[in-house]
Amino acid sequence: MKRTIKKVAVIGSGIMGSGIACHFANIGxxxxxxxxxxxxxxxxETKKGLTLESKAVRNRIVNDHLANALKSKPSPIYHQKFASRIATGNTTDDLAKIADADWIIEVVVERLDIKKSVFEQIEKYRKPGTLITSNTSGIPIHxxxxxxSEDFQxxxxxTHFFNPARxxxxxxxxxxxxxSREVLDFLNNYGEQYLGKTSxxxxxxxxxxxxRIGIFGIQSLFHLVKQMDLTIEEVDKLTGPVIGRPKSATFRTVDVVGLDTLVHVANGLYEGVPNDEAHELFKLPDFIGKMLENKWLGSKTGQGFYKKVDxxxxxxxxxTLEYRPNKKASFAxxxxxxxxxxxxxxxxxxxxGKDKAGEFYRKSFGAMFAYVSNRVPEITDDLYKIDDAMKAGFGWENGPFEIWDAVGVEKGIELLQAEGLTAAPWVNDMLASGNKTFYTVKDGASHYYDIASKSQQKVPGQDAFIILNNIRENKKIWNNAGASITHLGDGILNLEFQSKMNVISGDVLMGINKAIDLAEKEYEGLVIGNxxxxxxxxxxxxxxxxxAVEQEYDELNMAIKAFQNTVMRCRYSSIPVVVAPHGMTLGGGxxxxxxxxxxxxxxxxxxGLVEFGVGVIPGGGGSKEMTLRAADQFHKNDVELNVxxxxFLAVAMAKVSTSAYEAFDTGILQxxxxxxxxxxxxxIAEAKKQALxxxxxxxxQPIQRKDIKVLGKQALGMFYVGTDQMTAGHFISDHDKKIANKxxxxxxxxxxSEPTFVSEQYLLDLEREAFLSLCTERKTLERIQFMLTKGKPLRN
Structure with missing residues (x-):
C-alpha cells in the first residue's frame, strides 16, 4: 500500500507541539x-467584551502558543511564509477535522490518564488506516x-521528536x-527522507x-564532579568541543534545557529501571535538590549553574551553592x-593524560562504555542505534561505541574495569570471534558488529547516502593540505575542502582548479561539497x-584575482559544477x-556575503554577481534603481539567511x-545526481556575459545620498560609509554618465580595485585583526 502524507493533525500546541507543527510546515x-x-x-478579553464563546477566545491558547513559537529564536520555521500552512483550532469545536488527516500526532502533557482520554476522543473521528502517534518522552507506549480498536493499535x-524539532x-x-511492520517501515523512511531526521x-x-543514555551521561557527571572536586567551568571545558560535543557542553546545556526537565526524566528513570546496574546514579545529588528548591532552573528562571549579572x-x-566570578579552566x-x-x-x-583531565576522561568514558554495552540488547538489539541517537539527539560528533573504537576496545575494557565495572559478555564474545572493533568500513559502506550473527553487518539505509569518510581512502584521486578530490562514481568528481573551518585558502583554490582540469579531461561533472x-x-x-600589513599589494592583487578566476572557472568550465552548501556558508564560501x-x-x-564585517566588500566575484543578478531582474517599466x-542592501547589511529558503529572498539562491x-x-548524493x-x-559551456546593464551616475547618486543620510543619523560610522560607497x-x-552594458570582467576589475583600496585603510585592518582575535565584527 502506498501511503502519502498531505495533512497532519497535531494535538497539543505547547513548545513541542508548535515546533513539530512548524517542521511539518517546513517540508510543505x-x-x-x-x-x-x-x-x-x-x-x-473581558475589557474587549469577549465571551468564552468567542472564537478568538476559544482558540486563544493554540494561537498564542504558535505565535510565541514563530517569534522565538532560533526560529522553528525555515521561512515565515510557511506558517500559512498551519491552521489552528481547538479540541472541542474542531476535533472532527482530524478525519481528513493522514497522520495524527498527540503532544499533550506527559500524563497517561490525559493521553488515554485524548486517544478515546481521537478514535471517534479518526478514519481507519490513519497513522496515530504519541510524542511522549518516556511513558510506556504499550x-x-x-x-x-485493532485498527488503531x-x-x-x-514518535519521539527531540526539541527543538527543526x-x-x-x-x-x-x-x-x-x-504493524508497514507502519514502522513507513515512519522510518519518512523521517529520513522527508523530515530530514535520523530515524x-x-x-x-x-x-x-x-x-536513557543521555541522562545517564549527565547524572554520571553530576556525581563525578563532586567526587573529583571539579568546578562546573572545568567540566564544561572537558565535555565541550574538545570531545566533539556542543559548545554548551554539560552545565550550560542543562541551563538551556531546564533543570526541571532533566530532573523529571531522571526521576522517571530512577522509578522505571529498578534493576538497572547504575540505578543509584539516577538519584539526584544534594546540590540539584537545593537548586530546585531555589527555583534555579536555568535560562527560564534567569539563573541555574550560570547566572548573568549585567x-x-x-x-x-x-x-557553597553561591555564585562567584567565572574561573577559566585549563589542563595540560x-x-x-x-x-x-x-x-x-x-x-x-x-x-x-597524566593530570586531572586524564583521570576525568578515564572515569567518565569507562562508566559510559560499561553502561552502553549493558543496554544492548535491553533498549536496542543494534549498537549503531545508540550511536545514531546520541549524535542526532544530543549533538555528539561521535557516539559511545565510535569513541570506544577510537580508544581501542581492549583499552576501553581496562578503563571500565579500573572503575570496578563490567562490560556486557557480548563484548568479550566479539573479541573472541576475531572482531576487534565495533565498526568497519567495507566497499564504501559502514558495517557494525551484530551480536546475533557475531559478524559485521552493513548499517541499513546507506544506499541513499554518500559518506565521504567511507569512500575517500579508496576513491581519492588527488589531494593537498587543504582539499581532496574523490570520484563519486558515474563520472562525477567531488572537491572537498579540508582546511581548518573549511577556510578557502590557496590550497583550496588549487584544488578547485585541479578538479575542473581533471573533470574536463576525463569525467562528466564536478560537485563541490564536504x-x-x-x-x-x-x-x-x-x-x-x-x-595588507606588509603592504604587499601586488601579491594581494594576484591572490584576489586568483580567487575571481577560480569562481569564474566554476561558472564557465566545459562540465557542470554543482555546489552543495550547508551550515555556515559565508563570504568566499x-x-x-x-x-x-x-x-x-x-x-x-x-x-551570506559578510565581508562588510571585516571592512571590505565581496572581492571574489560576489559584488559582480549581485550586480549581474540585479540587472537580470530589470524589466520594462520597472523601477531599476529599486531592484x-x-x-545592494543584501551585501551592505551583510545579510545571512537563517535557512536555505531565506537565501532565495536575498537573491543568493535562484x-x-x-x-x-x-x-x-x-x-552529496543529490548533488551528484543533479550534476549527472x-x-x-x-x-x-556557457559564454561569458557582456550584456550586464549598469546604471552609472544615476545609481551612484542615489547610493551616495543614502549613505550620507545614514551617517548623519549615526546609523553607520564614517568607515561604514566609505565601504558602502566603494x-x-x-x-x-x-x-x-548613462546606463551602459558592460562585461563581467569589467565589474570584476572594479570589485578587485575597491577591495584592494579598502585593504590600505587602517580601520579595515583593525576590523580584520579584531575578527581574527575575537571572532566577532568590530564597529569602528
Whole structure:
C-alpha cells in the first residue's frame, strides 16, 4: 500500500507541539494544530467584551502558543511564509477535522490518564488506516493504546521528536504491541527522507534510547564532579568541543534545557529501571535538590549553574551553592590535543593524560562504555542505534561505541574495569570471534558488529547516502593540505575542502582548479561539497591581513584575482559544477555557491556575503554577481534603481539567511534553478545526481556575459545620498560609509554618465580595485585583526 502524507493533525500546541507543527510546515505539509479551550477570560478579553464563546477566545491558547513559537529564536520555521500552512483550532469545536488527516500526532502533557482520554476522543473521528502517534518522552507506549480498536493499535506507535524539532535530528520510533511492520517501515523512511531526521526504531523501555543514555551521561557527571572536586567551568571545558560535543557542553546545556526537565526524566528513570546496574546514579545529588528548591532552573528562571549579572557571567560553586566570578579552566592534557583537528583522533591522547583531565576522561568514558554495552540488547538489539541517537539527539560528533573504537576496545575494557565495572559478555564474545572493533568500513559502506550473527553487518539505509569518510581512502584521486578530490562514481568528481573551518585558502583554490582540469579531461561533472560542520566560513582573512600589513599589494592583487578566476572557472568550465552548501556558508564560501551551475543547499544553510564585517566588500566575484543578478531582474517599466538597491542592501547589511529558503529572498539562491534538501546526509548524493542530469542533458559551456546593464551616475547618486543620510543619523560610522560607497561604485558600474552594458570582467576589475583600496585603510585592518582575535565584527 502506498501511503502519502498531505495533512497532519497535531494535538497539543505547547513548545513541542508548535515546533513539530512548524517542521511539518517546513517540508510543505498542511497542518492542523489543536489545543484545549480556555476555562476563563483574560483581563484584556473581558475589557474587549469577549465571551468564552468567542472564537478568538476559544482558540486563544493554540494561537498564542504558535505565535510565541514563530517569534522565538532560533526560529522553528525555515521561512515565515510557511506558517500559512498551519491552521489552528481547538479540541472541542474542531476535533472532527482530524478525519481528513493522514497522520495524527498527540503532544499533550506527559500524563497517561490525559493521553488515554485524548486517544478515546481521537478514535471517534479518526478514519481507519490513519497513522496515530504519541510524542511522549518516556511513558510506556504499550499502556497508551489499551482499550483502543485493532485498527488503531496497528497504526499506533511512539514518535519521539527531540526539541527543538527543526534542529535536532533524532526521531525515535517506538512500536506498541500491535504496531504493524508497514507502519514502522513507513515512519522510518519518512523521517529520513522527508523530515530530514535520523530515524531510530527503539524498544519500549523507559526513556527509550537517546534520553536513557543521555541522562545517564549527565547524572554520571553530576556525581563525578563532586567526587573529583571539579568546578562546573572545568567540566564544561572537558565535555565541550574538545570531545566533539556542543559548545554548551554539560552545565550550560542543562541551563538551556531546564533543570526541571532533566530532573523529571531522571526521576522517571530512577522509578522505571529498578534493576538497572547504575540505578543509584539516577538519584539526584544534594546540590540539584537545593537548586530546585531555589527555583534555579536555568535560562527560564534567569539563573541555574550560570547566572548573568549585567555583562558578567557568574558560576555556581557546587560546594557553597553561591555564585562567584567565572574561573577559566585549563589542563595540560587538553594542550596536547591542540594540533589534532578531529575529535575522534583525540580520545587516545585524552584517556592517557597524566593530570586531572586524564583521570576525568578515564572515569567518565569507562562508566559510559560499561553502561552502553549493558543496554544492548535491553533498549536496542543494534549498537549503531545508540550511536545514531546520541549524535542526532544530543549533538555528539561521535557516539559511545565510535569513541570506544577510537580508544581501542581492549583499552576501553581496562578503563571500565579500573572503575570496578563490567562490560556486557557480548563484548568479550566479539573479541573472541576475531572482531576487534565495533565498526568497519567495507566497499564504501559502514558495517557494525551484530551480536546475533557475531559478524559485521552493513548499517541499513546507506544506499541513499554518500559518506565521504567511507569512500575517500579508496576513491581519492588527488589531494593537498587543504582539499581532496574523490570520484563519486558515474563520472562525477567531488572537491572537498579540508582546511581548518573549511577556510578557502590557496590550497583550496588549487584544488578547485585541479578538479575542473581533471573533470574536463576525463569525467562528466564536478560537485563541490564536504561533510564538515560548515561548508566554509569564508576566505583566509589571516593571509589577507598579513599581505595588507606588509603592504604587499601586488601579491594581494594576484591572490584576489586568483580567487575571481577560480569562481569564474566554476561558472564557465566545459562540465557542470554543482555546489552543495550547508551550515555556515559565508563570504568566499557564498561566492563559490553564487557561481555554480546549480546549488543543492541543505535546508540548514546560513548563507551570506559578510565581508562588510571585516571592512571590505565581496572581492571574489560576489559584488559582480549581485550586480549581474540585479540587472537580470530589470524589466520594462520597472523601477531599476529599486531592484538594484535590494541587491545592494543584501551585501551592505551583510545579510545571512537563517535557512536555505531565506537565501532565495536575498537573491543568493535562484528559484527554478537551485534546490534545497532537508536531510543533509542525502546532500552529496543529490548533488551528484543533479550534476549527472546536467551532463546527460548535453551540457554546453556557457559564454561569458557582456550584456550586464549598469546604471552609472544615476545609481551612484542615489547610493551616495543614502549613505550620507545614514551617517548623519549615526546609523553607520564614517568607515561604514566609505565601504558602502566603494560597493556602490562597483554595483553602479562606476560613474558612467548613462546606463551602459558592460562585461563581467569589467565589474570584476572594479570589485578587485575597491577591495584592494579598502585593504590600505587602517580601520579595515583593525576590523580584520579584531575578527581574527575575537571572532566577532568590530564597529569602528
Amino acid at each position: 505539509v498542511e497542518v492542523l494544530l489543536l489545543d484545549i479551550v480556555p476555562k476563563e477570560l483574560t483581563e484584556a 499502556f497508551m493504546s489499551e482499550g483502543r 496497528q497504526h499506533f506507535c511512539g 534542529y535536532l535530528k533524532l526521531f525515535e520510533i517506538i512500536p506498541g504491541p500491535k504496531t 531510530v526504531v527503539a524498544k519500549d523501555t523507559p526513556a527509550f534510547i537517546g534520553n 555583562k558578567d557571567i557568574l558560576s555556581l560553586d557546587l560546594n 592534557t587538553l594542550e596536547l590535543t591542540k594540533t589534532i583537528d578531529k575529535p575522534i583522533d583525540r580520545f587516545k591522547v585524552l584517556v592517557g 561533510q564538515g560542520a560548515n561548508f566554509s566560513v569564508g576566505a583566509n582573512i589571516g593571509m589577507i591581513f598579513m599581505m 557564498c561566492e563559490i555557491s553564487l557561481h555554480a551551475d546549480k546549488v543543492v543547499a541543505a535546508a540548514e544553510s546560513y548563507i 538594484l538597491q535590494e541587491y 528559484p527554478g534553478k537551485d534546490i534545497v534538501v532537508v536531510n543533509r546526509d542525502r546532500q 542530469l546536467l551532463a546527460e542533458a548535453g551540457y554546453t 560597493l556602490a561604485y562597483v554595483m553602479a558600474g562606476g560613474d558612467l
